[in-house]
Amino acid sequence: MKVTVVGAGSVGASCAEYIAIKDFASEVVLLDIKEGYAEGKAMDLMQTASLNGFDTKITGVTGDYSKTADTDVAVITSGIPRKPGMTREELIGINAGIVKDVSDNLIKHSPNVIIIVVSNPMDTMTYLVHKTTGLAKNKIIGMGGALDSARFKYRLAEALEAPISDVDGMVIGGHSDTGMIPLTRLATRNSLPVHKILSEERLTQVSEETKVGGATLTKLLGTSAWYAPGAAVSGLVQAIACDQKKMFPCSALLEGEYGMSDISIGVPVILGKNGIESIVEIELTEAEKAKMEESAAGVRKTNGLLEL
Numbered sequence: 001m002k003v004t005v006v007g008a009g010s011v012g013a014s015c016a017e018y019i020a021i022k023d024f025a026s027e028v029v030l031l032d033i034k035e036g037y038a039e040g041k042a043m044d045l046m047q048t049a050s051l052n053g054f055d056t057k058i059t060g061v062t063g064d065y066s067k068t069a070d071t072d073v074a075v076i077t078s079g080i081p082r083k084p085g086m087t088r089e090e091l092i093g094i095n096a097g098i099v100k101d102v103s104d105n106l107i108k109h110s111p112n113v114i115i116i117v118v119s120n121p122m123d124t125m126t127y128l129v130h131k132t133t134g135l136a137k138n139k140i141i142g143m144g145g146a147l148d149s150a151r152f153k154y155r156l157a158e159a160l161e162a163p164i165s166d167v168d169g170m171v172i173g174g175h176s177d178t179g180m181i182p183l184t185r186l187a188t189r190n191s192l193p194v195h196k197i198l199s200e201e202r203l204t205q206v207s208e209e210t211k212v213g214g215a216t217l218t219k220l221l222g223t224s225a226w227y228a229p230g231a232a233v234s235g236l237v238q239a240i241a242c243d244q245k246k247m248f249p250c251s252a253l254l255e256g257e258y259g260m261s262d263i264s265i266g267v268p269v270i271l272g273k274n275g276i277e278s279i280v281e282i283e284l285t286e287a288e289k290a291k292m293e294e295s296a297a298g299v300r301k302t303n304g305l306l307e308l
């Protein structure tokens with residue numbers, strides 16, 4: 001299994017590190033445009049191999065896509081992150097050109113590649129890859145919901161004063177400060193619905209904290225987060241590499257599912273060796289459907305800014 005990670009910045013390097021530590025891939029290629037940067041990150045990571053006990057071979061390369069040939073799964077993290085006070089949508093002007101260029105180059109050298117899009121605004125960048133490459137829809141996956149769900153579980157555990165391993169929950173919808181939909185109705189602590197344990201007011205607080213999870217960290221760090229994003233990406237790559245058929249909320253191109261078409265937005269999918277094996281349709285309440293429509297309207301507005 002060969003994995004390429006484009007962008008050797010904070011998220012790209014974190015993702016390469018988690019993939020290596022989980023030790024399921026034979027090879028990870030890190031690619032960046034900054035001269036020597038990916039090579040340096042790869043060497044530093046390789047010097048953790050004997051300490052962390054992995055055999056994955058990590059190499060770094062500056063802009064040379066021939067080194068990515070025959071990649072099975074590629075992760076696109078190249079582009080700029082937001083600064084405090086910005087929205088993810090404001091990054092579209094710079095990141096759209098980068099994501100288009102990178103996906104074209106990846107496919108040139110690996111026509112059968114499965115692409116995981118991370119760069120923001122992620123749902124729109126995922127839609128862009130659908131619109132501008134000839135890749136099958138199951139091979140283009142946007143990462144957002146896996147991270148948002150991890151943040152939801154973190155906030156739920158905090159509210160419940162419970163260990164995170166007791167908690168389950170999922171976030172669907174667009175990966176934006178206003179578009180995320182934490183499914184509080186379905187969240188559980190060891191099978192017990194959390195809405196039976198927590199007050200409505202506390203659950204609303206959990207939802208709101210989840211939705212601004214990325215913005216909260218951006219304010220604290222001065223740039224956006226990388227550990228949980230890297231870990232979330234590594235989970236998706238592992239599910240594909242090991243054909244796990246695991247369920248994650250991911251940005252997927254909808255063709256009628258959830259009553260929507262021609263949009264890529266966060267819904268539960270099954271990930272396996274073919275990428276998106278299937279889209280899972282949850283029966284939503286009228287209120288949840290309305291939130292999903294509103295979230296989709298936000299994503300469509302950003303998609304409208306693309307020059308297609």
Ligand SMILES: NC(=O)c1ccc[n+]([C@@H]2O[C@H](COP(=O)([O-])OP(=O)(O)OC[C@H]3O[C@@H](n4cnc5c(N)ncnc54)[C@H](O)[C@@H]3O)[C@@H](O)[C@H]2O)c1
Pocket residue numbers: 006007008009010011012031032033034037077078079080081082091095098101102117118119120122143144147175223224225226229
């Ligand atoms: N989807 C998510 O859940 C999620 C989570 C975290 C970050 N992000 C996004 O991921 C992106 C990267 O974030 P980061 O914190 O790693 O930023 P970063 O600035 O640390 O790293 C970005 C890297 O991309 C490289 N790059 C720029 N243009 C390139 C090109 N054309 N080809 C190859 N490399 C190129 C830069 O040199 C830099 O090293 C941002 O857009 C951020 O918003 C998304």
Ligand SMILES: O=C(O)C[C@H](O)C(=O)O
Pocket residue numbers: 081082088120147175213214215218224225229
């Ligand atoms: O918040 C951001 O801009 C980065 C990422 O989308 C995140 O949720 O951490």
